[in-house]
Amino acid sequence: MKQYRATLDFLLQHWLRLDELFSRERFADHSQDTVTSVLDTCERLARDKFAPFNRLADTEEPHFDGERVHLPQATHEAARAYAASGLLAAAQPYEVGGMQLPFTVQLAANGFFKQASIAISAYGMLTSANANLLMAHGTPRQREVFAKNEFAGRWFGTMCLSEPQAGSSLSDITTRAVPDGDAFEADPLGPRYRLTGNKMWISAGEHEITENIVHLVLAKIPGPDGRLPPGTRGISLFIVPKRLVDAEGRLTGERNDVALAGLNHKLGYRGTTNTLLNFGEGWHLPQGAAGAIGYRVGAPGQGLRCMFHMMNEARIGVGWGAVMLGCAGFEASLDYARHRTQGRPVGPAGKDPATPPVPLIAHADIKRMLLAQKAYAEGGVALAVYCARLVDEQHTGTPEAAEEARLLLEVLTPIAKSWPSEWCLEANSLAIQVHGGYGYTRDFPVEQHWRDNRLNMIHEGTHGIQALDLLGRKVVMDGGAGLKLLAAKVSETAQRAGHVEGLAEYGNTLAAALQRVGAATKSAWATGVPEDALANATPYLQAFGHLVLAWLWLDVALAACAAVPLPEPRRQGTLSAMRYFFDHELPKIDAWLRPVAARNTLARDMRDEWF
The missing domain is CATH 2.40.110.20 (Butyryl-CoA Dehydrogenase, subunit A; domain 2)
Incomplete structure (x- = not known):
């Protein structure tokens, strides 16, 4: 959790400028000291009550005896400790038993529990989302009876x-x-x-x-x-x-x-x-x-509209869980690579049997896999906390800022769910690879991280569903208002990078990628026929997600360059992960966009009997 905490502190303080929220009436009772205290408490609780029992919860699966479902006692104790902490209602107002914290802080704090044990933490995530829906759409009595008892942890x-x-x-x-x-x-x-x-x-x-x-x-x-x-x-x-x-x-x-x-x-x-x-x-x-x-x-008949309040929150929550599993695998494989010795350096010294083996992390290919994990996992952290910050803006910003945040969230929610579910799963696969044969055994946690994360590609809507939502609804809604707003944000970051030594070329690359995604979007919808556009919605989703992550990484890199008190290892680590993403990942969008722009019909034309 140490790696995640350091990343979190940097993003909240130096990138998102979370302290600016504390001047708003809703958050006036809080400060950076509050945030530090909450994060410290959650990190300790996750380490003590969740992490030691993650493997136990995995091996002692729930079983039904015909009358009751049985779970390990540690699961009961962890879930109750979480409820007792007050985090179920952390972002809720005082009058319903909440702490009135920014949602950004609640999400960040929950990251510790997801990293420690995604399965045990799921009970609280679902409960909080359920109660939040009732606070938005329930009657006063429904909120009093059901939502409040859920926030209190009496009911899930x-x-x-x-x-x-x-x-x-x-x-x-x-x-x-x-x-x-x-x-x-x-x-x-x-x-x-x-x-x-x-x-x-x-x-x-x-x-x-x-x-x-x-x-x-x-x-x-x-x-x-x-x-x-x-x-x-x-x-x-x-x-x-x-x-x-x-x-x-x-x-x-x-x-x-x-x-x-x-x-x-x-x-x-x-x-x-x-x-x-x-x-x-x-x-x-x-x-x-x-x-x-x-x-x-x-x-009557408005159930799906109400349920989308919970579904959208759950989608961000699923993406956040995928991110934290990516972080868990990254930290485990980084630690393993630093301590496991194997092989010798390339060159004359490496040919001498008397030369002692070096740590895995000394090998370039191991560093490549660790760098990829860092880019995926910490990029996913940036994506999730940015979306959480938009939620706070939507609820407490000026009317103009709130509407802007709403539009951005509409477009980014499919990405916040789907991108980490695919690429932090890839991070978990790389974590296994860093461990070699040991990674495939239950002696190390990385195989469980992968198994747990594989579900997130299906949870709360598959990749295909998120892709249809993005290309079929989100980028064209309100005349493309959300897409235009996001494009303006990306362009602004690219322009700022143009004035910073060492980042200008990445700004140009980002601007060019934005142009290609925009052109493919127009081409996909050129005929106005949904079947033409949506046949290639999934590669569009992948390209769009990589564009968003490249934008966030460059924006984070700009913050790292501007942050004076930032330790140099943190700055260089951030810049290296950004460069990795631009050099190794962003070029992939051209292959994804090609069938989108061409309105390729292969998938539509394929017949059952041809398989």
């Missing part, structure tokens, strides 16, 4: 979207919600329904860590003819607690009609329960009627 939360037959195609979900008779309008917790259906791949869907679990469930309300409305516009959102509660948040003693149908056993994230849940199949019959009791959030 989930998001229930996918279904076995539908997967990521939410328009095809079939979970039904019907008004619950006389209780429909009488329940103070909101319009009351009975839900029936099945949800698949639900992380943290069943456990005994907390006394209750708050499920946020997407379902459709049948029309007068009993049919479910078609498409996503017919989807509504419901709070479905595992155990029923009264209007004051007290458990009634009754179990809701939500049952665990089975556990999924995944390649990674083994310490997080992953479940198939049945709603309203009569396993539990609250108050003598079939169907799980649920309370509608927001208006």
